[in-house]
Amino acid sequence: MARYTGPTSKIARRFNEPIFGPDKALNKKAYPPGQHGRGRRKKQSEYAVQLMEKQKVKYMYGMLEKQFENLFHKAATMPGITGDNLLALLEARLDNAVYRLGIASTRRAARQLVGHKHITVNGEVVNIPSYHLRAGDVVGVREKSKSLEAINTSLSVRNSRQFSWLEWDGKEMVGKFINAPARELIPEKITEQLIVELYSK
Incomplete structure (x- = not known):
């Protein structure tokens, strides 16, 4: 890796x-x-x-x-x-999206979550951190992983700042990659x- x-x-x-x-x-x-x-x-x-x-x-x-x-x-x-x-x-990478959504506190942690099969894309488990997201892709936490302490801790201190190219549903623990962000938004x-x-x- x-x-x-x-x-x-x-x-x-x-x-x-x-x-x-x-x-x-x-x-x-x-x-x-x-x-x-x-x-x-x-x-x-x-x-x-x-x-x-x-x-x-x-x-x-x-x-x-x-x-x-x-x-x-x-x-x-x-x-x-x-x-x-x-x-x-770079922003469309799966590990980066997991970090931006607040599922992980750092990109390193996000990479580990993806590699250990805790993350899904459109309902399917994806364990490739560099996976390229496309507009409309839904990124979520695997059902079995929703009780993981690391994920819940990260989400509990999730930055209140929202990114306009991402949507997050805290109840379902899923986020949507709306589109690749414009330069000024990064x-x-x-x-x-x-x-x-x-x-x-």
Whole structure:
């Protein structure tokens, strides 16, 4: 499975953003990790800035290099703006939808729920985190899994913020993927144009 299993706080500090969810380490150590984290840093090259942005998004959505590259090429062949297409494809991943719906507190946890067959799509169990949702697909919690403590805890502290491209029925524990979101609706701080420029070299 394509997933990062290393330390999360180090990565969050490298990008100075809570990539894997809220992280106290960012408040305590607001500088990059490593021996020279506090030291003077040289001005980054254009390539370094572009690479950092790509790596940030990869970690954020839990993907490895080849998988991300394939998704980018798919976005490039679609009509419209490549950067917007890329983010729309990322948001349409099943593990991301599970996270956005509040069934899991982080994308990592969402990936685990999908992999362990706790999630259904249109009534059928799907255990592929990268499964691509289409407009109208219904994502739900498997009947046998509705009593899982991890799911109920996550739903109990579910962020009140609603996403316009998703609908949620708390009583039935099902959500609907209405359509791929427009760029301005995605809350993450991502400069997708840097990624497009990197792959265009």
